[in-house]
Amino acid sequence: MLAVNGGEEKSVVSSFVTRMNLSLPVILDLDKTIFNQYNVVVLPVTVWVDPQGVVRAEQIGPLDSKMVANYVDLLSRSP
Numbered sequence: 001m002l003a004v005n006g007g008e009e010k011s012v013v014s015s016f017v018t019r020m021n022l023s024l025p026v027i028l029d030l031d032k033t034i035f036n037q038y039n040v041v042v043l044p045v046t047v048w049v050d051p052q053g054v055v056r057a058e059q060i061g062p063l064d065s066k067m068v069a070n071y072v073d074l075l076s077r078s079p
Contacts, residue, residue: 002027006035050075 002025005013010028017026029035038047038055048057048071056075059067 004029004034006032006040046071048075 003022004027005016006029008028009030013026013028016022027034034040040047042060044060044062046059046063047055048059050056057071059071063071
């Protein structure tokens with residue numbers, strides 16, 4: 001699991017990561033290439049991609065631990 005930040009400078013993202021005590025990797029997408037590739041238009045959004053790079057699900061809005069577990073289960077059953 002990783003996070004992608006679109007359009008913000010490293011110092012802003014670093015401050016947010018520290019404030020939120022995040023431990024996952026954060027990719028800086030300064031020119032929003034990744035956002036455009038996955039058609040991200042609202043935030044927050046979680047895009048669930050299988051090991052082959054196929055988008056299997058999208059979740060708009062925040063996630064809780066039960067939702068994460070359900071998506072992980074979905075991906076583990078994907079062909």
